[in-house]
Amino acid sequence: MAYPDASADNYTNSKDIEYQWAMKCHDNADVHYSLISSLEPAYLHLSAFDEEIYKHFKSSFPDLIIDILNEDELKSESSKKKWREFCEEYKVDVEQYNFGTLLRLDSSKDYNPNNTTIVPRIQFLAIEIARNREGYNDGLRAKRVEQHKAMQS
Numbered sequence: 001m002a003y004p005d006a007s008a009d010n011y012t013n014s015k016d017i018e019y020q021w022a023m024k025c026h027d028n029a030d031v032h033y034s035l036i037s038s039l040e041p042a043y044l045h046l047s048a049f050d051e052e053i054y055k056h057f058k059s060s061f062p063d064l065i066i067d068i069l070n071e072d073e074l075k076s077e078s079s080k081k082k083w084r085e086f087c088e089e090y091k092v093d094v095e096q097y098n099f100g101t102l103l104r105l106d107s108s109k110d111y112n113p114n115n116t117t118i119v120p121r122i123q124f125l126a127i128e129i130a131r132n133r134e135g136y137n138d139g140l141r142a143k144r145v146e147q148h149k150a151m152q153s
Helices: 015-038 050-060 077-088 121-133 138-152
Strands: 100-104 116-120
Touching: 015 100, 015 121, 015 138, 050 077, 050 121, 077 121, 100 121, 116 121
Parallel strands: none
Antiparallel strands: 100 116
């Protein structure tokens, strides 16, 4: 059944739903940062499909610099098209594969408004799995240990 004014322009987002989404994103980011800054990232598994995602990511984006992402490059029209194709391959296997997720642009820094962008969950997984395996998240654990020592002094 078609609705006469089914245009997206006729609908608005509920502030409650937007707030709930923002809280879920924040909670996910908080848990992720706690994990990568507390444990050795190379041993973390972010999904049941880490190996498959990593191999697919490396073959699809072999030249993508992941330690410090260029947001403009990441979200260019040509990049969006490639990422859309990548993401759609996980439509069935990865739950909420396209859920908006916060991604750190600079892997050496915490989540903060100047260091985050919103990407589909599978894009977050691909980049963070690669960062974990390639050692880009390793420094966060050392930083946390130093901060903890400084607080105890």
